[in-house]
Amino acid sequence: KRIVLFASGSGSNVENIASYFKNNPKVSISAVLTNKRDAKVLERCDRLKINALYFNRTAFLESDCVLDILKTIKPDLIVLAGFLWKIPDALIFHFSDKIINIHPALLPKYGGKGMYGMKVHEAIVQNKETETGITIHFVNQNYDEGAIIYQAKTTVLPSDTAKSIAQKVHALEYEHFPKIIDSLLHG
Numbered sequence: 333k334r335i336v337l338f339a340s341g342s343g344s345n346v347e348n349i350a351s352y353f354k355n356n357p358k359v360s361i362s363a364v365l366t367n368k369r370d371a372k373v374l375e376r377c378d379r380l381k382i383n384a385l386y387f388n389r390t391a392f393l394e395s396d397c398v399l400d401i402l403k404t405i406k407p408d409l410i411v412l413a414g415f416l417w418k419i420p421d422a423l424i425f426h427f428s429d430k431i432i433n434i435h436p437a438l439l440p441k442y443g444g445k446g447m448y449g450m451k452v453h454e455a456i457v458q459n460k461e462t463e464t465g466i467t468i469h470f471v472n473q474n475y476d477e478g479a480i481i482y483q484a485k486t487t488v489l490p491s492d493t494a495k496s497i498a499q500k501v502h503a504l505e506y507e508h509f510p511k512i513i514d515s516l517l518h519g
């Protein structure tokens with residue numbers, strides 16, 4: 333089974349997923365694709381010897397180059413792990429039900445354009461929410477609106493800050509995301 337990962341930032345989920353499948357000869361990470369030339373995920377891929385590719389907005393939106401790369405790789409699953417750009421319709425149509433995303437909140441709340449990373453956790457604090465969590469969902473044409481595959485929750489205490497919530501949410505991601513990917517790959 334082949335996985336392709338997309339990431340725009342630090343890539344801690346990419347590294348966590350790579351280490352989960354490291355000793356599994358049946359699952360390989362064919363490539364990590366990023367839209368940020370200086371993304372920390374590239375350093376991780378270098379260290380982990382994972383094939384990584386950078387593409388810019390023109391290549392992503394005005395050419396088929398990313399689609400062609402994916403057509404060549406023929407991934408069984410495309411995993412968005414902290415990827416911030418909207419996926420073009422051509423990719424969604426060509427890889428329907430094979431693209432999943434992780435969102436650091438309990439969708440449908442705190443989702444949508446511009447709702448990512450610390451902004452989500454700051455909103456959770458602002459609204460005095462008592463719980464938050466993660467959502468793993470299929471990707472469709474609308475940000476964070478694809479069918480939900482899995483959710484996990486964590487309690488938010490009055491003493492929690494956006495930073496402490498981010499740590500709790502990352503812990504949920506590292507615990508559950510690889511297992512959900514594994515179950516999707518193996519039906």
Ligand SMILES: N[C@@H]1O[C@H](COP(=O)(O)O)[C@@H](O)[C@H]1O
Binds near residue numbers: 344414
């Ligand atoms: N979509 C969100 O972006 C963050 C990426 O973190 P990292 O994997 O780059 O460390 C994660 O919290 C994920 O839920």
